[in-house]
Amino acid sequence: MEDFSEQAQSGSDLTFQNFVAGECNSAALAATREVSESPGIKYNPLYIYCGVGQGKSHLLQALGWDFKRRNPDSAVLLVNGEEFSEEFGQAADKQAFRERYSQPALLLIDDFHLLSETARTEILRIFETLQSRKKQLVLTSLRNPQRMAMDERLKSRIEGGLVCKILPPDxxxxxxxxxxxxxxxxxxxxxxxxxxxxxxxxxxxxxxxxxxxxxxxxxxxxxxxxxxxxxxxxxxxxxxxxxxxxxxxxxxxxxxxxxxxxxxxxxxxxxxxxxx
Known part of the structure; x- marks a missing residue:
């Protein structure tokens, strides 16, 4: 999980200022900036996908830092899909687990494609709670959500937010x-x-x-x-x-x-x- 404290931010290069914009990533960049300014309102959830090493994780971290700068008292949580799945599988109290991930104002999940099938179903429950509280979920993945096996209700929620594809850099x-x-x-x-x-x-x-x-x-x-x-x-x-x-x-x-x-x-x- 990422530490979005002021001390940690001072040593991070993964900011919007260090993200090189181009036609290949303009939509994803604009969407993450807008989510940082108005979380939980317009694009919820926001789903970004692209190939390996093309900027999705950089954008996710940049969003976390920018949101925390704007809202220093609000909680931000970033977790990798594999880490989330492992923690969910080991959680004895599923309700407590769900509540912990429903608390942050901004929940960022990197490598959504690495989530187990049961963990993806849990994301649906967490998102419904986040949405009811006007909180924001952002997902990144290597894969188009239309090509992934998941609960149709979750797929519908994702498609009802905003799906952005980052192309290989021009x-x-x-x-x-x-x-x-x-x-x-x-x-x-x-x-x-x-x-x-x-x-x-x-x-x-x-x-x-x-x-x-x-x-x-x-x-x-x-x-x-x-x-x-x-x-x-x-x-x-x-x-x-x-x-x-x-x-x-x-x-x-x-x-x-x-x-x-x-x-x-x-x-x-x-x-x-x-x-x-």
């Missing part, structure tokens, strides 16, 4: 992420080098951040400037060479054998080949 967003990470790492990287990296590391924000971290360390260790040639050598294992390889490398598997972003990835990979 080129400009990827460049923005790289610039922000480079600034934080204290390294200077030219625009053409940033475009080279952004054009070949396609889907995963964490891979973009990891690429900058590696470049910063190797550049310092070798005393070399970060050029296109340096990037080619340092990030060879992170940057597939051909469009078809890029598509294969970054498809996100979805439960049941379906791929949520497969076609999109292939099109991005083809488009990015013009940068080479």
């Amino acid at each position: 080129l400009n967003t990827r460049i923005g992420i790289l610039k922000l990470r480079a600034k934080k790492a204290g390294v200077s990287i030219s625009q053409n080098v940033l475009e080279e990296i952004a054009g070949r590391v396609i889907l995963n924000v964490r891979k973009l951040e990891g690429a900058i971290n590696r470049l910063a360390v190797l550049s310092k260790a070798k005393g070399e400037e970060i050029s296109v040639e340096f990037v080619e050598s340092a990030l060879r294992d992170m940057m597939p060479e051909f469009p078809s390889e890029r598509a294969a490398a970054y498809k996100e598997p979805v439960e049941g054998g379906q791929e949520e972003f497969g076609d999109f990835v292939l099109e991005v990979a083809k488009t990015m080949s013009v940068i080479r």
Whole structure:
């Protein structure tokens, strides 16, 4: 569970200020900001889904920090789906468990897809209590709720709120992420080098951040400037060479054998080949 105290906030990078906005995530960003300003009113519950490493957990934490800044006396609770399921399974007093999760003004559940089937049913009960108290529930997941096995009543509640899909980051967003990470790492990287990296590391924000971290360390260790040639050598294992390889490398598997972003990835990979 996340500590949203003032002391913990001072050491967090997962804020709205550090979230790079783009067409790929604009709806989810706008919705979380609006929930922070007016919780329990407009989008309740709010459900955000996307592939691995594309920003859902960052947005969830940013929402928690921003809400706590606006409402220092209100409780915020963030829990992972797996942690929630385990705690629910071990709870001897289910009513006490339900009441504890119905207390916060803002309940944030990350990785909703990891909830057990019985835990998902419990979420329905908790949400009904939260809603009656004008409190807010926000869920994030790797999966579209329409493709998940759950109580139809819960699915109806989710669809009756707001469902936002974060797409893989577009080129400009990827460049923005790289610039922000480079600034934080204290390294200077030219625009053409940033475009080279952004054009070949396609889907995963964490891979973009990891690429900058590696470049910063190797550049310092070798005393070399970060050029296109340096990037080619340092990030060879992170940057597939051909469009078809890029598509294969970054498809996100979805439960049941379906791929949520497969076609999109292939099109991005083809488009990015013009940068080479």
